[in-house]
Amino acid sequence: MVAPLVENGIISGNFNLLIALFIGLGFGFVLEQSGFSSSRKLAGVFYGYDMTVMKVFFTAAIVAMFGLLFFSLFGWIDLEMIYVNNTFLYSAIIGGVLMGIGFIMGGYCPGTSMCAAAIGKIDAMVFIVGIVIGIVIFGIGFPIWEKIYTAKALGPLKLSDLIGVKDGVFLLLLVVIAMAMFYAAEWVEKKFPRDVY
Amino acid sequence: MEQSTIESGTHKREKPYINPYIGGVLLGIVLLSAFFIAGEGLGASGAFKNVISVCAAPITSADNTTGFFAKAYHSLMEDSKKWWIVMEVLGVLIGGLLSGALSGRLKLKTEHSPKITKKRRLVFALLGGMFFGIGSQFGRGCTSGAALSGMASFSVAGFLTMICIFGTGYALAYFFRKNWI
Numbered sequence: 001m002v003a004p005l006v007e008n009g010i011i012s013g014n015f016n017l018l019i020a021l022f023i024g025l026g027f028g029f030v031l032e033q034s035g036f037s038s039s040r041k042l043a044g045v046f047y048g049y050d051m052t053v054m055k056v057f058f059t060a061a062i063v064a065m066f067g068l069l070f071f072s073l074f075g076w077i078d079l080e081m082i083y084v085n086n087t088f089l090y091s092a093i094i095g096g097v098l099m100g101i102g103f104i105m106g107g108y109c110p111g112t113s114m115c116a117a118a119i120g121k122i123d124a125m126v127f128i129v130g131i132v133i134g135i136v137i138f139g140i141g142f143p144i145w146e147k148i149y150t151a152k153a154l155g156p157l158k159l160s161d162l163i164g165v166k167d168g169v170f171l172l173l174l175v176v177i178a179m180a181m182f183y184a185a186e187w188v189e190k191k192f193p194r195d196v197y
Numbered sequence: 198m199e200q201s202t203i204e205s206g207t208h209k210r211e212k213p214y215i216n217p218y219i220g221g222v223l224l225g226i227v228l229l230s231a232f233f234i235a236g237e238g239l240g241a242s243g244a245f246k247n248v249i250s251v252c253a254a255p256i257t258s259a260d261n262t263t264g265f266f267a268k269a270y271h272s273l274m275e276d277s278k279k280w281w282i283v284m285e286v287l288g289v290l291i292g293g294l295l296s297g298a299l300s301g302r303l304k305l306k307t308e309h310s311p312k313i314t315k316k317r318r319l320v321f322a323l324l325g326g327m328f329f330g331i332g333s334q335f336g337r338g339c340t341s342g343a344a345l346s347g348m349a350s351f352s353v354a355g356f357l358t359m360i361c362i363f364g365t366g367y368a369l370a371y372f373f374r375k376n377w378i
Contacts, residue, residue: 004236024288032296034220059221095336096361106325111241119297130326
């Protein structure tokens with residue numbers, strides 16, 4: 001097992017920070033090339049006139065999941081060392097709902113707003129100011145919602161384990177679902193008129 | 198199809214966006230590289246939190262280790278790996294700028310539906326950002342850190358947060374339709 005390279009000491013912590021810059025560069029570049037620097041394109045996913053977000057998002061997740069599973073199969077990566085997000089049931093739901101409100105109102109998410117601000121979108125810069133205010137509000141009020149924030153801690157729980165199937169079977173199911181969603185996305189885009197922005 | 202070529206021809210010399218599925222594969226490869234090299238996925242909101250915690254450090258007292266930002270600040274000072282996401286988000290800015298420059302999309306403007314005013318768009322952008330800021334802390338990450346990277350690592354939280362983000366968006370889309378369509 002060689003990867004994760006940092007965890008196994010193959011590359012140093014400092015070098016890792018430089019690599020982070022380049023990974024971010026790739027991230028920002030792909031987001032912008034895919035049109036994620038446009039709020040009207042992003043919001044299209046909620047109205048059916050532009051389903052790019054869904055297509056990019058699910059394709060990316062599936063490609064990364066295939067990569068992780070095959071790399072693990074080849075013995076290249078130790079999946080035990082891959083960070084699996086901890087599940088705090090209530091907090092994850094509250095957070096998701098608040099972010100959904102933020103998305104439909106603001107038209108961006110944090111990553112895409114950085115990308116859009118980089119090419120000069122003023123609405124994205126204002127959105128970023130909003131993010132900072134929001135995080136400060138959360139931090140100051142933290143004692144109020146600390147209990148709910150840490151409630152129902154389920155640890156690094158994997159959905160495949162929860163429903164009791166192997167990761168590979170789970171991924172196959174996800175691919176089938178994604179294919180159906182892509183098919184629906186292509187159909188719905190034809191139904192709704194698309195602006196040029 | 199024809200109309201879009203005419204539009205892009207008469208407007209500025211903007212290059213078209215890439216095919217979303219190709220974009221998705223490329224994004225997947227970037228995400229996989231992050232896992233392969235650093236052992237964790239991509240993110241964005243964590244960088245905001247970290248930078249805010251550094252700025253807040255002079256305000257919060259030194260022996261305060263229980264506050265939300267104080268905790269983040271102390272772990273930043275102890276573990277250089279916590280800077281990873283800050284560097285990554287700096288990279289996002291550079292990558293976005295580079296892509297925009299190469300495709301002729303660098304332009305200072307407020308993007309909004311012709312049906313609403315610029316002011317209305319900016320007010321909603323600010324409010325949306327605030328909701329996203331608060332939500333990203335509850336969610337322990339945003340669309341990239343919690344939803345995308347969480348999903349890719351099969352995490353329950355990742356799928357749950359993703360469903361809640363998009364589900365809420367769809368549930369409320371009707372009420373905000375004037376802003377977008």
